[in-house]
Amino acid sequence: MTDNQKAQQAAHGRSYQNPELGAGLIDVLMRGLDLARRNLKEGDTAEPREFCAFAYGTPGTFCPIAYWHRT
Amino acid sequence: MCPASLERPDLSSIEAKLADSVPFGSAGYISGKIAATYAKLLSFLAEDCIGARILLERLDTVGQAAQDAVFRDSIVRRTIEDGVCKIAKGIETIEQSVLDELLSAAAENAKTAKRSLLNESARCVPFEGDAGYGYIWTDDQPNTLAARRFREEILKRLPGLLIRVPTKAQIDTLLAGARLAEHVAPRLGRSAMSHNFMVVIGEFPTGDQFNSLTMPGLPGVIFLSPNAVLNIADTAEAFFHEALHLKFLDIDYIHPLFVPGFRQESSPRITPVWHNNKPGYGNWPVDRLLTSMHVYLALVVYLGKAGKGDGQGLFDPQVCAGRASQCKIRATWLFETAQNYLELLSPAGKEFVALLGAELTELKVQLPDSPQLSPA
Numbered sequence: 128m129t130d131n132q133k134a135q136q137a138a139h140g141r142s143y144q145n146p147e148l149g150a151g152l153i154d155v156l157m158r159g160l161d162l163a164r165r166n167l168k169e170g171d172t173a174e175p176r177e178f179c180a181f182a183y184g185t186p187g188t189f190c191p192i193a194y195w196h197r198t
Numbered sequence: 199m200c201p202a203s204l205e206r207p208d209l210s211s212i213e214a215k216l217a218d219s220v221p222f223g224s225a226g227y228i229s230g231k232i233a234a235t236y237a238k239l240l241s242f243l244a245e246d247c248i249g250a251r252i253l254l255e256r257l258d259t260v261g262q263a264a265q266d267a268v269f270r271d272s273i274v275r276r277t278i279e280d281g282v283c284k285i286a287k288g289i290e291t292i293e294q295s296v297l298d299e300l301l302s303a304a305a306e307n308a309k310t311a312k313r314s315l316l317n318e319s320a321r322c323v324p325f326e327g328d329a330g331y332g333y334i335w336t337d338d339q340p341n342t343l344a345a346r347r348f349r350e351e352i353l354k355r356l357p358g359l360l361i362r363v364p365t366k367a368q369i370d371t372l373l374a375g376a377r378l379a380e381h382v383a384p385r386l387g388r389s390a391m392s393h394n395f396m397v398v399i400g401e402f403p404t405g406d407q408f409n410s411l412t413m414p415g416l417p418g419v420i421f422l423s424p425n426a427v428l429n430i431a432d433t434a435e436a437f438f439h440e441a442l443h444l445k446f447l448d449i450d451y452i453h454p455l456f457v458p459g460f461r462q463e464s465s466p467r468i469t470p471v472w473h474n475n476k477p478g479y480g481n482w483p484v485d486r487l488l489t490s491m492h493v494y495l496a497l498v499v500y501l502g503k504a505g506k507g508d509g510q511g512l513f514d515p516q517v518c519a520g521r522a523s524q525c526k527i528r529a530t531w532l533f534e535t536a537q538n539y540l541e542l543l544s545p546a547g548k549e550f551v552a553l554l555g556a557e558l559t560e561l562k563v564q565l566p567d568s569p570q571l572s573p574a
Contacts, residue, residue: 141251143241145241145242146238148238148239148242148286151454151456151458151544152451152454154456154458154459155454158414158415158462158485159279159414159417160280160289160291160415161462161463162355162413162414163354165463166354182412183413183440183443183446183486183489
């Protein structure tokens with residue numbers, strides 16, 4: 128039996144707490160999904176879309192991207 | 199401002215506070231809290247996900263340092279987050295079989311010396327030493343589930359990005375850059391760069407180019423363009439700069455900085471005065487304002503130390519002094535502007551802004567009469 132199979136066997140007999148995650152943490156997770164979901168929704172034919180507002184790029188000449196045009 | 203003003207001893211004091219204070223500085227504190235946060239998220243998944251149960255079982259058999267290492271892994275973090283969003287919010291983020299397989303693989307790798315999954319699943323080069331600055335992605339043909347998923351998660355957020363395999367010269371520059379950043383500002387450099395897990399070299403095939411960026415939703419991942427790894431000094435600063443954004447993101451996980459419901463898309467937008475009349479440079483949401491303020495304050499320390507002799511001769515003291523002054527001006531402007539948006543911040547967010555404001559006050563650096571507002 129592999130270690131993972133042993134762990135799986137042990138896990139089956141164990142009860143787990145269902146913790147309260149908190150609205151703040153859920154929001155952090157949702158913000159991490161926002162751009163991925165937006166890109167998925169808008170698809171390949173979307174007009175130029177903002178992504179720099181989501182990214183933290185280096186400023187000034189180091190981060191001249193404001194809008195990225197999908198090709 | 200004259201360069202001599204940057205040699206005041208309070209730079210070390212500010213470096214220490216930014217690097218080691220609790221709750222917003224210490225990498226060890228933040229790392230422990232990150233691990234606790236993801237352990238909680240795993241427990242949330244456990245009822246519905248056998249992979250989560252297996253990983254929790256495995257983590258019970260290892261120490262805290264090992265748990266911290268498991269939860270530094272960018273793909274493990276992304277996978278757990280996708281699982282929670284799927285179960286808590288009903289969003290189709292990840293197939294159940296993929297979730298189980300990845301978390302089971304993370305459990306398997308928790309037994310290894312490195313503890314983390316992605317570096318064992320893809321070609322990558324580790325940063326040197328024991329400081330734990332993560333890896334450099336060198337895989338052009340990811341052939342494991344974890345590696346493929348990592349690439350897919352990047353492209354969901356940065357579609358069209360061409361992920362490059364760095365040359366040996368680029369890798370050497372990156373490794374030397376990390377060493378240089380640590381040499382320039384040992385405490386702050388280590389504290390920031392330890393938030394990195396994977397540096398990815400990439401660029402867009404057409405249109406505007408970037409130097410470096412960090413993306414919420416890709417924890418522990420820094421993107422550097424080939425232009426960012428041309429020389430050691432610029433690479434060191436880019437790595438240091440983006441690592442601070444990662445630190446900000448990690449702080450947000452453990453002490454959420456914004457009020458419930460805050461979103462970048464619906465946030466008020468701010469255009470810094472140095473980006474006026476530069477279409478496309480401004481329109482920052484409030485989270486970007488905060489993380490930029492944090493970075494600029496840290497750069498005052500970094501450039502101040504680089505310019506006064508800690509830079510191994512790779513920095514021009516006059517240039518460093520001018521740029522440090524500019525960063526101080528910008529951090530101050532961002533701090534003052536942030537006062538207009540405090541209602542969007544949680545109590546922790548207000549405390550974070552107040553802490554940076556106190557550090558700015560402590561700098562006691564006079565603003566120059568003719569501030570240089572060229573891009574930093």
